[in-house]
Amino acid sequence: MNRADELAEEIRTFLFLQGPLSPLFSRIGDTLAAAGHRVLRVNLCIGDRLYWHRRGAYDYRGRPQDWASYIDDLMAREGVSDVILHGDRRFYHRIAGQVARVRGIRVIATELGYLRPDWMTIELDGTSTGSHFPDHPDTIREIAASLDPIDFTPKFHNSFWLVAAPDVAYNLANVALWFLYPHYRRHTIYNPVVEYVAAGLRLLRARKRDEAAVALAAALKTGACPTGPGPWFVVPMQLEGDFQLRDHSPYGGMSKALSMIFASFATHAPKKARLVVKSHPLDAGLEQWPSVVMQMAREVGLGWRVDYVDGGRLDSLMDGAAGMVTVNSSAGLEALRAGLPVKTLCPAIFDIEGMTDSQPLDDFWNAPQMPDTMLVDAFMKALAGTVQARGSIHSYDGLGAAVEAMSARILENRLNEPAARVDPPPRLERARTLGAPL
Template sequence: MPGGNDLIAPERRRVLFLQGPLSPLFRQIGNRIREAGHDVFRINLCAGDWLHWHGPECTSFRGPPADWPGFIGRFLADNRITDLVLHGDQRLYHRLAINCAKQQDIQIAVTELGYLRPGWMTLERNGLSTLSHFPDDPVHVRRIADKVGDVDFSPMFPGSFYLQTVPDVIYNLANVILKPLYPHYQRHTIYHPIPEYLRGAVRLLGEKRRNGEVNAALAGLVENATPFFVLPLQLEGDFQLRRHSPYGSFADVINLVLGSFAQAAPVAAHLVLKSHPLDVGYESWPEVVGKAVARYGLEGRVHFFDGGNLGALFKHASGMVTLNSTAGLEALQAGVPVKTLVPAHYDIAGLTSRAPLESFWTAPEKPDPELLEAFLRAIAGTIQVRGSIHNRDGVPVAAENIARRILDRSLNEPDAFVDPPPRLERARALGVPL
């Protein structure tokens, strides 16, 4: 827990932070590392970055993206950087910085929201998702779990709606209003924030009604004992879709899954498509789904749920198909068979189906409970840390734990770093552009 600083590393470290989550997390990590006697640097790319962290240790990059590789390469070398810390590995500025850091043998720490949320953060060495170095061999996973030992999974740091939304609005509005200060900044989101927020506010007004409609539709399926599978939608701007999959839009995923379902699923089976809770309605998914239903002759067997929660579906679902959403891990924890279309971090033989999608509809395999328990302990002890950016008490805890892992060079430890990334070859074979 935060308190006296005992973060001691044998050699002096020079740690550079790029963009972090929309939270004081990175600044607090930097403070702990500085208090331990090391040097801290920060590069701000936009006004929102500056709002979260500004001071003498900060430098602003205001040039066009084409100048970034040369700038970051020189910055790393001139300042003798030993560690690079960033949130998400596929933002334009981040993936170029990672390439430069690897060439200079710099430790790379990548953060993301926790796989075991709420109350956890992800911290991996070099990359995430299909670029994760966490092993995908069941024997190796069990070996790590044995080394990790017992883990306290008790719920901590429940999320705050305020901390999930208000920092996001402030950050993005600052980038709009103060754009002249960083005129060339290229945001990593695909929609302009102001119309996105307006759409989100309008959708929020109809949330109660949509949830009621979904609950009634689910009750009908359950009452009629209708077997159904679930496909959770992912956001068009999600890097899991944009960079870690071969698909240009989630509409491609919908057509692929519905085509397979029409060809191979039992006639009695139904398919439920569940909207993402942060979707603001740009894509008109009901229309996309309706056209696919007509194309494949699936009238009456496909349902679009624009609300509700996945947990209620898991209690009755025959299985779940996902691109590579973290929701797949939640399904596995509920004992639901899962088929991923792209290798996710939990896509391990014995947990998820390795059979073709056409076979999954008729023979969905439940996850091995013992392997799942080992996997959860393994990731909790190696690539997850306690803490949360969506809880005021959770931020300092996350900062302390992440700073400690960075300084003692225990990223992906014990024994959870495999090189090359074990999912990458399978992903590339599917057409993932990495």
């Protein structure tokens, strides 16, 4: 009997921390308990209690500085074997993960899928830059070759209400009943009420913004731009609160990244080339990016060669583009799947030699390297078969599929299997060298 089989037969004690804004973790807990295992939970705020429908949860109302000793004592007292958490860079999760590793406790990290929209991420130890998923092309090809065919056809229809309603309920409960967990430290950077008001006002202008985006995409394709016909490069914005920017990059936000991109483009890109900066679809508008980006472009003499697209679809801008530059957004993987050259500024999960452009950014503008489409296909298959689970928290059918697939991975110890675990995480040192605060 191998170790995986032994683990599958053990009575394990699973400790859940914060999950996504969905009943996902609660329902996975039901499945694990039905299989004979112990299931525990720590609620950190009143919002957590909305999405945990099982008994026996602990409530942590202490101060952030006391969290490490609290969670260490709880893990020891309860004999925890596995910690399951969503978003491994959140303050409480980062500390809990450190404590668990010292104790030899497995850390199971989840996130929304690297593959969108029908997938969830589930990995041992960490995600993104902290992922153990290999970055060597030959290893990726070998993993893909060992797997059965995978159907990537979209299956689930996302519901707007399953995106918006759980988020609003969670955050407004935390605002209204903050005194029940007075020391809770949220992982978001904006007051949710302010963000909701801004997002609501922004929705009122969505149609005009989308129409402007469609018009610009058409102008780029026909050459009806101030620079005339010429190549254009797409830069997808990332949210300021995204841990991909805050922890997995040295920039801390988009402004520094854009400054570097603009400076390189102004000096090295072809004079007829344009830079198209695309807003994030979930941007609430608090940063006033349309005016900020154009001001930054004017300061380096690029005002007439930069477009800020505050609406529409990213794929319409990628159609015909010369390439994409991204910090580490999952939009880069979308571009690679469309056959577009991609330059990442930080080691994303898809930053693989032969897939992304390996030359300096200054050289990318004039000779962007096309991705190896066969390697991209192998990467997709290897990723889906090892650290992705089919399902979605934003779809009723998708939620059931996610619970089933993720529970099976946990119970059968098929995390990062087969052979999709490299120690140490292969992207971590590169990110630290760049200055990412990991």
